[in-house]
Amino acid sequence: MSDIVGDFWQYPLREGDTLASHEWVELHIHKLLTSRFLAYALREDRRADIGTALILWSECYRQDPAGTLPDDDVELAQLARFGADVEGWRAVREGVLHGWRQCHVETGGQMRSDRLGHPFIAEIAERAVKRKKGRARSREESRLAVMRSRVKSKLKGIAGMTRIANSAHAVDAITRWLDEHGLFVNEDNVRVAADAVAGGPRVVSLGADGETR
Template sequence: MSVYDTAPARDAVLGDFWAYPLRYGDRLQSFDWMPLYVERLLSSRFVASAIYEGRRQDIGTALLLWSASLKQNPAGTLPDDDIELAQLARFGADVDGWREARDGALYGWRAVHIDDAPPGEGPRLAHPLIAEIAEEQFRRKRGRERGREVAAWATMKSRVRSKLREAKHGRIAGNDYAVEQIASWIRDSDLYVTSENVRVAMETVLGTPKVVAMNGEGI
């Protein structure tokens, strides 16, 4: 039996309750592709039933909905609303036409619980395989975002060190903890790494450096 036909097995299921693996707000708006498991699709009961019943068009409609679902909130789900589904399935205003195709095109989709959904958010549908794909795509997205964040943080600390050295604070520039504190203050204050901002950040998080006169008395 193909995964196109089965209920979600690795997610939390209790009776008719299915907790979706992504939360409300987990989106993939910038993603333009999704994997298609060709052998799973061709060997599925969904395809076999559609062909046997003379409803090959349900396969194309299902593919449109699978693709549209990745742009939904959360990714991989669909609204359980015929007017919205008619639009997503490219039926437009022909809601009656959509309703005739609904059962076949939504083969394998079922009601799902979405964590953090706002009050008043309508019921949503999900498919076990599409959920698996969406979760993997979202994991890749988060990995790329974390990679960019790490690179940006390293660049910011490097700029802070350069500004400290320019201001003759070489000892502080060589102190990893001090540099991170200064960079964190600048980042949290949503400021650019300028000489003045580094000076203010240094004085704020480390205190004003004590200047000692030649006679040993603090000034």
């Protein structure tokens, strides 16, 4: 996680690193049950703050970037289920947001400072985003592997291209060219792709029927 230096904390995730489609994140029960937040909320008879905090902890993972909250009381009141009762939210804000602090988020190469982050929650969010990206890469590699297999099969059926079919590098280059251009894996398109990656003309066949356009 990015270090916090003085009042400056660059959040470890950038704008666009989200978990909106995910239904679960880590919950560290021991850390929660032994936290200063819980101890003081119970000691000061602020049990309602515990539920509100849990709501915001859940909501923060649906934000952009994941694990942050807007530093705006109107928006926070909505997320915390206070609705239009902004004053009611403000009355509990300090206790509910125990451990949260302003953070700087990278957005298109610029820094914005209108978000709140929690150091421990940021670690959980960062791991979750890495897992999400890892799964996406795995799905993409599986898709390309199937496509490479089809390209290799088509190459073997084209006269004079058996040698190319036996080159993993050539098959990969042809596959990626077809993928980048959004083309079907058919004989005409494979021929064009083979010529293209070898520096030949790039006249493409766009249709599933193989008709050159």
